Amino acid sequence: MKKVSFKSVAVLFGLWLVTLGFNLNAQDYKPPSQNSISDRIFFGGGLGLQFGDVTLIDISPMVGYRITDKLAAGVTLTYKYYKYKNYPYYSNSPSYDLKANIYGGSLFSRYFLFENLFAQAEFEYLLYSFDDYNRNSGSSSYTKSVKTIDLPSFFLGGGYRQPIGGRTFFTITVLYNFSESPYSPYSNPIIRAGISIGM
DSSP: OOOOOHHHHHHHHHHHHHHHHHHSOOOOOOOOOTTOSGGGEEEEEEEEEEOSSEEEEEEEEEEEEESSSSEEEEEEEEEEEEEEEEEEOSTTSOEEEEEEEEEEEEEEEEEESSSSEEEEEEEEEEEEEEEEEEEOTTSSOEEEEEEEEEEEEEEEEEEEEEEEETTEEEEEEEEEETTOOTTOSOOSSEEEEEEEEOO
């Protein structure tokens, strides 16, 4: 049976939301008033789930503030859980289940070039905690340990938001990681899809 990847599901879900947005009879969006702080706050984020030989749970809530009509900044918290069944660590070694927890957060800023098109810069700091297996000297057995490393990343890119009703938007962002490492949970380019409310 062919596996359906997490990225495929996310893209299909995003396309469905965009189509839904075009079909809704939503009010015209009006930028937040200059005097209301609460009207300038927005929130949203992303959620990813995949089950099977590779299990993934990805939760990324976000909150931001519209500083001006063109400039916004915010914070995203991130938690990812991975589990690979029967992962071959070394050639001719037994396969083990690999589990990893990734958690941290990021600061981002968005500059709106047009009403719904924006450029984005982001700094992210993650802690990557994963199972590590080392061969015991003089035997064919392995000892499991948990290894934790820091993953700072700097992203640049842009995105587009599609109104789907009132002040709710479907957002798709394409970013490039300028601090890519072998342990990075991303591969360039990074494509994110999610919902934002209040922006």
